[in-house]
Amino acid sequence: MSGPRPVRTFACPGGPLLLRGAEEVVDGDGEVHVVRRPVVAICRCDTSQRMPWCDGTHRSLPPERRPD
Amino acid sequence: MSGPHRPRLPAPRGPLGELVLPGLLSPAAEGPLPIDNVRDVAAAGPDADDLHLVLWCLHHLHVDGFADVDPAWEWAPSRVAVWGLLADHVEAELRLATAELVEEALAADGPVPDRLFAMVDGFGGASVASYLRKDGTAEQFLELLVHRSAYNLRESDPQALVLPRLTGAAQSALAELLYDEYGAGDPGRHHSGLYARAMTACGLSAAVGDYLRRLPGTTLVVPNTMHVLGLQRRLAPAAMGHFGVFEATSSGPSRLLARAAERLGLPREVFDYYDEHVEADAVHEQLVFRSICGSLADTDPACVPELFFGAAACLVVEDAAGRALLHAWEAGRSSLLDDGDNEQVAV
Numbered sequence: 480m481s482g483p484r485p486v487r488t489f490a491c492p493g494g495p496l497l498l499r500g501a502e503e504v505v506d507g508d509g510e511v512h513v514v515r516r517p518v519v520a521i522c523r524c525d526t527s528q529r530m531p532w533c534d535g536t537h538r539s540l541p542p543e544r545r546p547d
Numbered sequence: 548m549s550g551p552h553r554p555r556l557p558a559p560r561g562p563l564g565e566l567v568l569p570g571l572l573s574p575a576a577e578g579p580l581p582i583d584n585v586r587d588v589a590a591a592g593p594d595a596d597d598l599h600l601v602l603w604c605l606h607h608l609h610v611d612g613f614a615d616v617d618p619a620w621e622w623a624p625s626r627v628a629v630w631g632l633l634a635d636h637v638e639a640e641l642r643l644a645t646a647e648l649v650e651e652a653l654a655a656d657g658p659v660p661d662r663l664f665a666m667v668d669g670f671g672g673a674s675v676a677s678y679l680r681k682d683g684t685a686e687q688f689l690e691l692l693v694h695r696s697a698y699n700l701r702e703s704d705p706q707a708l709v710l711p712r713l714t715g716a717a718q719s720a721l722a723e724l725l726y727d728e729y730g731a732g733d734p735g736r737h738h739s740g741l742y743a744r745a746m747t748a749c750g751l752s753a754a755v756g757d758y759l760r761r762l763p764g765t766t767l768v769v770p771n772t773m774h775v776l777g778l779q780r781r782l783a784p785a786a787m788g789h790f791g792v793f794e795a796t797s798s799g800p801s802r803l804l805a806r807a808a809e810r811l812g813l814p815r816e817v818f819d820y821y822d823e824h825v826e827a828d829a830v831h832e833q834l835v836f837r838s839i840c841g842s843l844a845d846t847d848p849a850c851v852p853e854l855f856f857g858a859a860a861c862l863v864v865e866d867a868a869g870r871a872l873l874h875a876w877e878a879g880r881s882s883l884l885d886d887g888d889n890e891q892v893a894v
């Protein structure tokens with residue numbers, strides 16, 4: 480083994496940031512959220528009801544309010 | 548082996564079942580199923596309750612089987628032929644029902660993943676979750692659990708059939724998604740296991756097939772469509788378009804159903820199952836549409852109409868399934884079939 484895997488990200492157009500290889504996510508308030516799945520989706524539209532995770536709410540926003 | 552429990556083969560519901568199901572109760576070596584008669588009945592347009600019970604049972608011989616059916620039927624040539632004939636019939640019906648949606652998606656501009664999301668978001672469709680969130684009763688919620696058990700107790704298994712038929716980035720993404728579906732190495736988070744615990748906590752049987760006799764064709768067509776698409780190599784792109792819509796129509800409704808379960812005071816395990824799917828499927832919808840369907844479209848542009856076909860098939864099938872439940876509830880009756888012998892059913 481050659482050390483920990485790098486964290487990889489993919490920004491979904493109009494949607495969340497996919498995150499692979501992370502063990503935890505620290506939000507703006509310093510709260511630590513443990514990653515429990517192989518891939519997690521981080522909210523980028525600020526309307527999720529379970530921050531920091533995406534809950535699909537961006538799809539009900541008008542296109543101009545969705546992330547790039 | 549998947550445990551000692553196997554259901555008994557259900558009774559036929561019509562001419563197709565009469566031709567196929569009693570034959571399965573004899574050893575496969577005693578003789579083939581009457582394929583020519585089946586072809587005639589299929590050509591005449593069989594009743595959906597009759598057709599989808601037979602198709603579900605034929606597929607189940609590949610999975611757990613039935614207590615009273617010879618395992619040798621699984622690969623008996625006449626069983627394979629009957630399955631293929633009925634699968635072709637279902638595929639033809641789905642192509643007819645989805646033609647307009649597929650044309651619209653093909654005529655639209657933009658990347659294929661965006662067009663898949665647009666197809667879902669523009670569809671509308673019946674929402675059992677909205678109804679249960681606001682008005683439904685606990686008994687109706689349990690009926691939903693029973694209907695969805697035809698797939699959820701075997702969640703992701705039909706999609707796993709497609710894994711060896713993909714390559715490269717699409718295969719890698721499907722494996723990643725399936726790993727999450729099967730609990731990411733933790734049996735306690737296995738999705739079909741979460742569903743079984745929810746059913747058991749409600750006093751329902753979590754044995755696959757126990758409620759088969761109560762499930763109408765509009766419910767059984769949901770897993771049958773997955774099997775028809777998932778078991779045929781030429782339909783692998785359609786299976787992935789279908790899977791994407793299945794995931795992309797799950798996160799929002801799961802949130803509503805988690806709240807409905809709380810409102811109705813159902814056991815915590817029901818909330819847990821749906822709550823898990825809010826986050827999981829917000830990830831999975833991106834993985835299927837972008838990493839799987841997007842990769843397939845890039846690698847082979849000729850498969851794009853098939854991605855849209857599978858996606859549209861999921862929408863129309865799920866809509867019909869949901870509508871059947873809402874119609875029954877609006878009329879003040881159970882959405883489950885009455886088989887006259889409901890001893891196994893606690894609902």
